[in-house]
Amino acid sequence: MDFQSILFNAINEILSPTTAAYALAAMGLAVHFGYTGLLNFGQAAYMLVGSYGFAIATINGWPFFGAVAVSLTLSLILTVVLGIPTLRLRADYLAIVTIGAAEILRYVITTTGMTNVTGGAEGISGFKGTFEAMNPIPEGTYNLGTIIINEYDLWLRITGWSLVTLVALLLFLLMRSPWGRVLKGIREDEDAVRSLGKNVFVLKMQALAIGGVLGSLAGVLFVLPRAVQPGNYATTLTFFIWTILLLGGAATILGPILGAMTFWVLLSLTQGILFSLVDSGLIEFMTVTQVGQIRFMLVGLLLMLLVIYRPQGILGNKKEMSFGV
Amino acid sequence: MPKDAQPVIVTDELVAGYLPGVNILNGANIYANKGELIGIIGPNGAGKSTLLKAIFGQVQIRSGSVELHGKNITGLKANKLVSAGVAFVPQNNNVFPGLTVEENLQMGVFQKPKEFSSQLDVVIQIFSELKNRLGQKAGSLSGGERQMVAMSRALMMDPSVILLDEPSAGLSPMLQDSAFVRVSDINKTGVTTIMVEQNARRCLQICDRAYVLDQGKVAYSDTGRNLLVDPKVIELYLGSLGA
Amino acid sequence: MSKESKATQKSLIGDLKPSPGVKKVDPILVADGVSKRYGGLQAIDVAHVEIPRNAIVALIGPNGAGKTTLFNILTGFETADSGDWSFDGKPLRGKAPHLLPKMGMVRTFQLTKVLGLLTVMENMKLASLQQIGERLLASLFPFFWRGQDKGLEVEATDILRRFKLLEKQADFAAGLSGGQRKLLEMARALMTHPKLIMLDEPMAGVNPALTESLLDHIIDLKKEGMTVLFVEHDVAMVRKISDWVIVMAEGKIVAEGLPDEVLKESAVIDAYLGSHQDSDLGVATGRITLPSTAKSTRSSK
Numbered sequence: 001m002d003f004q005s006i007l008f009n010a011i012n013e014i015l016s017p018t019t020a021a022y023a024l025a026a027m028g029l030a031v032h033f034g035y036t037g038l039l040n041f042g043q044a045a046y047m048l049v050g051s052y053g054f055a056i057a058t059i060n061g062w063p064f065f066g067a068v069a070v071s072l073t074l075s076l077i078l079t080v081v082l083g084i085p086t087l088r089l090r091a092d093y094l095a096i097v098t099i100g101a102a103e104i105l106r107y108v109i110t111t112t113g114m115t116n117v118t119g120g121a122e123g124i125s126g127f128k129g130t131f132e133a134m135n136p137i138p139e140g141t142y143n144l145g146t147i148i149i150n151e152y153d154l155w156l157r158i159t160g161w162s163l164v165t166l167v168a169l170l171l172f173l174l175m176r177s178p179w180g181r182v183l184k185g186i187r188e189d190e191d192a193v194r195s196l197g198k199n200v201f202v203l204k205m206q207a208l209a210i211g212g213v214l215g216s217l218a219g220v221l222f223v224l225p226r227a228v229q230p231g232n233y234a235t236t237l238t239f240f241i242w243t244i245l246l247l248g249g250a251a252t253i254l255g256p257i258l259g260a261m262t263f264w265v266l267l268s269l270t271q272g273i274l275f276s277l278v279d280s281g282l283i284e285f286m287t288v289t290q291v292g293q294i295r296f297m298l299v300g301l302l303l304m305l306l307v308i309y310r311p312q313g314i315l316g317n318k319k320e321m322s323f324g325v
Numbered sequence: 326m327p328k329d330a331q332p333v334i335v336t337d338e339l340v341a342g343y344l345p346g347v348n349i350l351n352g353a354n355i356y357a358n359k360g361e362l363i364g365i366i367g368p369n370g371a372g373k374s375t376l377l378k379a380i381f382g383q384v385q386i387r388s389g390s391v392e393l394h395g396k397n398i399t400g401l402k403a404n405k406l407v408s409a410g411v412a413f414v415p416q417n418n419n420v421f422p423g424l425t426v427e428e429n430l431q432m433g434v435f436q437k438p439k440e441f442s443s444q445l446d447v448v449i450q451i452f453s454e455l456k457n458r459l460g461q462k463a464g465s466l467s468g469g470e471r472q473m474v475a476m477s478r479a480l481m482m483d484p485s486v487i488l489l490d491e492p493s494a495g496l497s498p499m500l501q502d503s504a505f506v507r508v509s510d511i512n513k514t515g516v517t518t519i520m521v522e523q524n525a526r527r528c529l530q531i532c533d534r535a536y537v538l539d540q541g542k543v544a545y546s547d548t549g550r551n552l553l554v555d556p557k558v559i560e561l562y563l564g565s566l567g568a
Numbered sequence: 569m570s571k572e573s574k575a576t577q578k579s580l581i582g583d584l585k586p587s588p589g590v591k592k593v594d595p596i597l598v599a600d601g602v603s604k605r606y607g608g609l610q611a612i613d614v615a616h617v618e619i620p621r622n623a624i625v626a627l628i629g630p631n632g633a634g635k636t637t638l639f640n641i642l643t644g645f646e647t648a649d650s651g652d653w654s655f656d657g658k659p660l661r662g663k664a665p666h667l668l669p670k671m672g673m674v675r676t677f678q679l680t681k682v683l684g685l686l687t688v689m690e691n692m693k694l695a696s697l698q699q700i701g702e703r704l705l706a707s708l709f710p711f712f713w714r715g716q717d718k719g720l721e722v723e724a725t726d727i728l729r730r731f732k733l734l735e736k737q738a739d740f741a742a743g744l745s746g747g748q749r750k751l752l753e754m755a756r757a758l759m760t761h762p763k764l765i766m767l768d769e770p771m772a773g774v775n776p777a778l779t780e781s782l783l784d785h786i787i788d789l790k791k792e793g794m795t796v797l798f799v800e801h802d803v804a805m806v807r808k809i810s811d812w813v814i815v816m817a818e819g820k821i822v823a824e825g826l827p828d829e830v831l832k833e834s835a836v837i838d839a840y841l842g843s844h845q846d847s848d849l850g851v852a853t854g855r856i857t858l859p860s861t862a863k864s865t866r867s868s869k
Contacts, residue, residue, distance in 0.1 A: 170708070173707070173708050173710070174707055174708060176710075177701045177707035177708070177710065177713065178693070178694075178699045178700075178701035178702045178707060178713055178717065179701060179702050179703065179704055179706075179707035180707065181686070181690055181693065181694055181702075182694060182702050184683070184685060184686055184690075185683045185686060185694055187685070188683050188684060188685050188686075189681050189683060191645065191665075191677075191681060192677075192681035192682070192683055193666075193683075193694070194645075194664075194665045194666040195643070195645075195665060195666075195669070195674070195675055195676075195677070195681070196666075196669060196674075196694060196695045196697075196756070196760065197666050197667075197668070197669030197670050197674075197697050197760060198666055198702070199664075199666050200666065206704050
């Protein structure tokens with residue numbers, strides 16, 4: 001067993017751009033659920049809209065920031081479509097509608113009729129050009145200790161994590177403010193907040209929009225190191241993000257970040273160890289391909305254990321969870 | 326009321342609370358002799374409801390003990406307490422609104438279903454108004470009627486001790502009076518009764534002895550009558566309205 | 569009727585006779601033909617009712633009379649089948665509930681709605697209608713709202729002190745007892761600077777001695793120009809502070825008038841007060857023992 005390679009692979013997950021993307025998506029979900037109590041089970045839809053919006057705009061000649069603007073616009077449209085019918089109703093309705101929306105979008109994107117726009121089941125590639133062009137880092141390879149990467153990857157990591165940091169700061173300001181206070185009230189009892197003169201519907205829409213925009217930005221970040229593939233936006237994605245959110249602490253800002261890092265390190269470690277054990281013959285009841293599937297089982301198990309034994313996650317406040325109010 | 330050598334129920338230096346690190350009860354000591362009607366009054370946040378909930382195992386007891394007929398029942402689960410003879414009537418959500426009155430009473434005697442008919446007779450003796458309402462859904466009853474059903478249900482197991490959490494809460498003056506009369510009627514059948522009340526005056530008028538709880542401890546204890554006229558108690562807890 | 573009472577009645581209804589729905593000299597809230605059915609039950613059937621400005625009005629009645637439902641309808645939390653009502657002359661029917669506090673009308677709930685996961689102080693600050701930091705853009709710049717927040721804290725501290733909740737200001741509201749939550753909800757409502765404050769059983773669960781001290785504060789609200797409409801079962805409280813009493817039963821207004829007059833009416837006694845009001849229940853139930861044989865064990869810790 002190659003312990004160093006297993007360990008290094010795990011450590012590399014900490015600052016990988018994919019981890020940053022998941023952290024962003026989870027921060028969006030934190031705004032939705034952690035702070036406002038909105039049950040969004042379609043964060044994958046926001047990511048999908050962000051990824052495809054950016055990719056399609058870019059391959060059609062749009063400049064980088066223009067393409068990002070397209071992603072954000074699509075995100076806001078999605079918020080309006082999801083929010084207007086459901087936010088006046090009980091929380092459960094938003095949950096149901098978002099699951100449906102995510103799947104509908106995924107199927108629409110994959111249909112053969114849309115293939116010339118969305119690439120159908122094959123997806124889209126070749127949209128990294130504008131981002132690459134902005135890279136100030138000189139060409140070459142860079143040794144980060146546990147991994148050797150090229151200038152594009154380094155540029156991606158720097159921008160990705162800078163974005164995460166910036167968003168964390170903004171959310172911190174937002175949630176400490178009176179606006180954040182009203183949201184916390186809404187999470188607990190909408191009628192109480194209404195009786196104090198606040199327009200609950202508008203506030204929930206704002207929260208949905210902000211969390212959605214973060215999800216779509218995550219979508220852009222997510223595809224920059226890879227191609228856009230519709231298969232990536234299935235419900236599995238949404239539940240990975242939920243697990244990350246609950247693992248880190250739903251109503252915190254650092255929780256989603258810590259959760260994303262912990263999640264991917266854990267997955268990488270278990271996968272690495274299991275793979276080695278199977279490959280070297282020490283475990284016989286599993287094949288190498290099955291190790292990949294184990295991933296999903298483990299995530300499911302982790303999610304269940306969290307909800308049962310530690311719903312506040314790593315950084316969450318036990319007091320906030322101990323009332324059963 | 327004849328006094329037995331040993332009290333039916335005793336709490337010893339009970340300490341309990343909801344939030345980690347915050348104690349609501351700070352060493353509560355109360356006892357009730359067989360057949361007594363005990364009242365517990367006091368300011369907001371004193372721990373009156375918490376005391377009942379601690380006895381009934383619904384709040385974690387951090388130190389101290391509760392004894393029933395000399396046996397330690399500290400922290401026992403509710404179902405064990407019910408079979409041991411302790412009944413609890415909470416303030417809210419104390420009936421099953423979707424079930425009829427009769428079904429609610431059946432739920433009360435869940436552990437010993439064969440006793441239903443005989444116990445039903447006993448209960449109807451005290452709450453005769455329920456006789457015509459047995460088939461009615463409990464959720465459609467008025468507040469006072471629901472209160473009756475909740476108390477009846479607690480009596481179905483023929484308990485030795487019944488704990489009542491603010492039986493008069495939310496009722497109109499007339500219904501409050503009948504609630505207190507009913508508690509007295511229940512007690513007259515021989516059931517040791519402990520009631521927490523915010524309507525201190527009425528509570529003290531009917532109870533044998535009472536405790537004034539303040540900040541999780543007993544501040545005063547005496548017969549109901551004596552507390553009613555005690556100037557300190559009037560000033561701190563009773564107020565002079567309605568005197 | 570004393571001279572004082574006659575004067576009070578004249579100021580409220582002029583020369584008219586007290587009767588259900590009697591017109592007021594200066595009404596702040598007027599409701600007409602409000603009705604609501606739940607399945608087969610007529611929950612509300614109020615032909616006409618007016619709440620006089622700058623008075624303390626008690627709304628009493630047996631359970632199920634419709635008092636809370638009427639509150640809910642007037643404040644927009646429930647819809648009515650028919651009827652019109654207005655506040656300060658402005659029609660309210662169909663208005664979303666969150667618009668009322670800005671107009672000057674605020675309410676509390678029978679089953680308290682304190683925000684348990686916020687602290688007592690946060691609950692208070694949340695109630696203010698003027699915090700500019702509650703707007704999304706402004707919230708990003710603490711510079712805009714810090715000063716206001718501090719001002720709100722000062723105001724809240726003063727109110728909390730009056731309600732004896734000041735030491736609890738940093739506690740989560742969920743840790744408060746039932747009576748303390750009632751007090752917080754009332755204190756919180758005051759932060760909106762209302763013209764009309766509607767309290768649904770404000771003293772339920774509040775210990776009698778504290779209730780007594782708070783009654784003076786309610787009278788102060790009237791002195792400051794507010795109108796107070798409250799639902800209560802505490803007859804002593806109603807007698808002590810209300811200027812006017814409205815009695816509801818089975819969805820209708822059945823009586824209106826000065827407290828001492830209304831509480832003497834036989835219909836009210838039969839349906840609501842009961843005839844034991846002034847008697848001692850210990851005597852009525854046959855429990856009372858003569859004072860000389862009562863034992864005394866005093867323990868003060």
